[in-house]
Amino acid sequence: MLNILFKTSSYLLLTIVLSSCASTSFSDLFSNYNQQMSAVKKAQQQGDFQQALSVIPERSEGNGSFTLSILEKARLEYLLGNYSVSQQDFEFVYRRVQEADQAAKVQLSRGVEKAASVLSNDNAIRYEIPYYEQSMLNSYQALNYLNQQDFTGALVEIRRANLVQNNALKANQKELTESQNEMAKQGVTSESLSSKYPSMNNVIGKVKNGFQNAYTFYLSGVLYEANGEPNSAYIYFKKALEIYPHNITLQKDVWRLANALGMDNDIPMLKKRFSSDIIQINHRSNKEKKGKLVIIVENGIIPNKEEVSIHLPIWSSSSRNYKFYNLALPRYQNKVRQYRGLSMNYQGKQYQSEEIVRLQSLAAKQLQDQMPGIVARQVVRLIAKEEIRQQMSRKGGDLGNIFANLYNIASEKADTRSWSTLPDSIHILSTNFEPGEHEVKLTVNGNLRTINFRVNEDRQTLIKLTAIGSYTNYQSFNL
Amino acid sequence: MKKLVMITSVVLTLTLVAGCTNKSAVRYGDANAVETTDISFGSTDLQKVAGEMTDSLLLSPVVGTLTANTRPIMFVESIKNKTSEHIDTESITDSISTKLLRSGKFRFVDMGRVEAARKQLDFQQNSGMVDQNKAMQFGKQVGAQYMLYGNLASIVKTNKDQSDVYYKFTLRLMDLESGLVEWADETEIRKTKGKEFVSW
Numbered sequence: 001m002l003n004i005l006f007k008t009s010s011y012l013l014l015t016i017v018l019s020s021c022a023s024t025s026f027s028d029l030f031s032n033y034n035q036q037m038s039a040v041k042k043a044q045q046q047g048d049f050q051q052a053l054s055v056i057p058e059r060s061e062g063n064g065s066f067t068l069s070i071l072e073k074a075r076l077e078y079l080l081g082n083y084s085v086s087q088q089d090f091e092f093v094y095r096r097v098q099e100a101d102q103a104a105k106v107q108l109s110r111g112v113e114k115a116a117s118v119l120s121n122d123n124a125i126r127y128e129i130p131y132y133e134q135s136m137l138n139s140y141q142a143l144n145y146l147n148q149q150d151f152t153g154a155l156v157e158i159r160r161a162n163l164v165q166n167n168a169l170k171a172n173q174k175e176l177t178e179s180q181n182e183m184a185k186q187g188v189t190s191e192s193l194s195s196k197y198p199s200m201n202n203v204i205g206k207v208k209n210g211f212q213n214a215y216t217f218y219l220s221g222v223l224y225e226a227n228g229e230p231n232s233a234y235i236y237f238k239k240a241l242e243i244y245p246h247n248i249t250l251q252k253d254v255w256r257l258a259n260a261l262g263m264d265n266d267i268p269m270l271k272k273r274f275s276s277d278i279i280q281i282n283h284r285s286n287k288e289k290k291g292k293l294v295i296i297v298e299n300g301i302i303p304n305k306e307e308v309s310i311h312l313p314i315w316s317s318s319s320r321n322y323k324f325y326n327l328a329l330p331r332y333q334n335k336v337r338q339y340r341g342l343s344m345n346y347q348g349k350q351y352q353s354e355e356i357v358r359l360q361s362l363a364a365k366q367l368q369d370q371m372p373g374i375v376a377r378q379v380v381r382l383i384a385k386e387e388i389r390q391q392m393s394r395k396g397g398d399l400g401n402i403f404a405n406l407y408n409i410a411s412e413k414a415d416t417r418s419w420s421t422l423p424d425s426i427h428i429l430s431t432n433f434e435p436g437e438h439e440v441k442l443t444v445n446g447n448l449r450t451i452n453f454r455v456n457e458d459r460q461t462l463i464k465l466t467a468i469g470s471y472t473n474y475q476s477f478n479l
Numbered sequence: 480m481k482k483l484v485m486i487t488s489v490v491l492t493l494t495l496v497a498g499c500t501n502k503s504a505v506r507y508g509d510a511n512a513v514e515t516t517d518i519s520f521g522s523t524d525l526q527k528v529a530g531e532m533t534d535s536l537l538l539s540p541v542v543g544t545l546t547a548n549t550r551p552i553m554f555v556e557s558i559k560n561k562t563s564e565h566i567d568t569e570s571i572t573d574s575i576s577t578k579l580l581r582s583g584k585f586r587f588v589d590m591g592r593v594e595a596a597r598k599q600l601d602f603q604q605n606s607g608m609v610d611q612n613k614a615m616q617f618g619k620q621v622g623a624q625y626m627l628y629g630n631l632a633s634i635v636k637t638n639k640d641q642s643d644v645y646y647k648f649t650l651r652l653m654d655l656e657s658g659l660v661e662w663a664d665e666t667e668i669r670k671t672k673g674k675e676f677v678s679w
Binding site: 101102103105106107108152153155156159160163167170 | 516518559560561562563564565635636637639642672674675676677678
């Protein structure tokens with residue numbers, strides 16, 4: 001009896017010690033991130049960002065999810081209009097990401113985290129900020145700088161965001177093959193996984209990878225054009241158009257700049273792709289002086305990852321047959337929410353915003369790419385836990401068996417961490433406007449709003465609108 | 480199980496050792512020493528850029544003729560930051576203009592302090608507290624003849640073995656009346672950081 005208690009307690013102690021070295025709080029091991037964040041998201045949904053900020057779970061500096069909780073905080077500070085606080089928080093996370101990028105190839109602390117995760121779950125591993133979240137970080141940072149009238153700073157952030165996407169492009173294919181090989185080594189085939197794991201195809205849609213963010217490209221284009229670099233702007237608008245080929249706003253911008261810059265190779269190709277409405281807009285004859293209005297609308301809040309339990313056959317080389325295991329895996333629900341976005345009436349013409357990014361699709365694609373690696377770690381973990389259960393049952397009889405089983409069930413949690421205060425979908429709309437002060441009525445997801453802004457001749461006015469539930473707010477920038 | 484206990488004890492020892500070796504101390508250092516704390520734009524880069532540019536400008540034959548009999552008046556526009564770092568380019572222009580002033584060949588007007596000067600003149604003219612015979616007059620300032628401006632651009636590349644950053648700093652001197660660029664030069668910096676193999 002003493003023996004059992006000793007065994008059990010030493011087992012538990014080991015986990016606690018390991019997890020404290022890997023600096024993961026105990027609660028993270030036994031409850032899901034999405035559960036911890038539910039109060040925050042509820043307050044955010046009601047537009048009470050102060051309340052949302054106050055219920056973010058406290059984490060110590062060494063905690064594996066510390067940077068993630070700073071990201072959540074920075075986003076809420078942004079929504080509250082505390083731009084300099086938000087900027088400092090984002091900068092802190094950015095520096096952490098940079099440090100991790102330049103860290104040594106073998107980091108002993110990561111080894112300890114991995115060891116701790118074998119006894120508990122993936123939540124013991126440090127949260128790595130995926131590329132799409134990094135590009136959103138830099139995009140918000142650009143807006144933070146704009147809000148503080150620092151246009152140069154905003155351009156720096158835009159360059160950083162695009163650097164992230166370039167690096168991601170290089171790293172992606174290699175990581176994908178590596179994690180698939182890892183999973184195969186653990187005796188799980190891609191076919192058996194995809195037959196058991198719930199589909200996310202509706203959410204992923206036509207997204208080809210989880211890091212190319214058309215919104216960041218579009219914002220880059222707008223800011224570059226305002227900085228007098230139409231050539232760079234053209235490149236980024238074209239990149240965004242590759243991802244959203246049917247977006248009318250993008251088509252107009254690409255067509256306008258292609259003509260202004262005399263892109264003779266591209267023009268015939270664009271002529272074939274675009275509808276006649278767009279091609280007929282003749283920019284050269286447009287002598288009357290106008291400004292340009294660009295509206296960016298953030299809709300809703302990104303849905304959470306959820307935990308799903310699947311029953312998977314795994315090839316065991318020792319017993320030379322398949323054994324079935326229960327795996328707790330993260331997933332996104334396979335449905336997308338539709339947003340009406342923004343509609344506006346100006347000089348007798350109706351304008352409607354269109355989607356430029358669906359962040360949930362990027363997140364789901366990212367998760368799908370990571371899945372083989374997650375499964376591989378999970379299998380290693382299950383086999384280790386099973387080994388311990390057998391030993392305890394042999395040495396401690398029924399009681400040992402029960403203890404081990406209880407622990408295994410309690411600690412079997414999927415890693416549902418992700419930046420969960422982000423918007424769900426972002427829309428854009430742009431059109432020419434008469435110079436001067438304007439008061440315009442528009443409908444945002446069914447709510448009527450009036451916005452005031454100034455348009456300067458031959459310049460752009462950027463309006464950033466946030467719509468969460470019945471909450472709406474906007475800022476305007478004269479670029 | 481035994482292995483796990485072993486790992487734990489090793490880890491615990493490492494944590495303790497790491498905890499004991501961290502001692503901080505305050506020291507004074509050489510302001511001109513080479514600084515390699517990290518790969519981003521640092522004091523050494525700033526000194527190198529400002530030093531090379533002023534030397535090049537002062538030694539150029541064109542500037543020699545410009546400054547032969549007079550001390551031309553310049554103003555520093557700004558250095559456009561085109562890098563992916565938040566660099567205070569004003570401190571680069573400060574260093575350059577200070578060095579040029581110290582050479583005694585140029586004079587400067589400071590556009591950053593126009594508002595403060597206007598306030599002071601306004602006070603002298605309109606507050607009623609300053610003797611009007613000794614008050615400075617509006618409209619007597621001298622206009623700049625030359626404009627100094629430039630760009631700082633960077634290219635950053637990273638792979639699994641190293642990070643590399645390349646800076647290119649361009650500076651130009653424009654005759655404001657004719658619009659001619661009288662002088663231009665550029666200086667380059669390359670920094671590479673290899674990744675360590677093992678660390679905590």
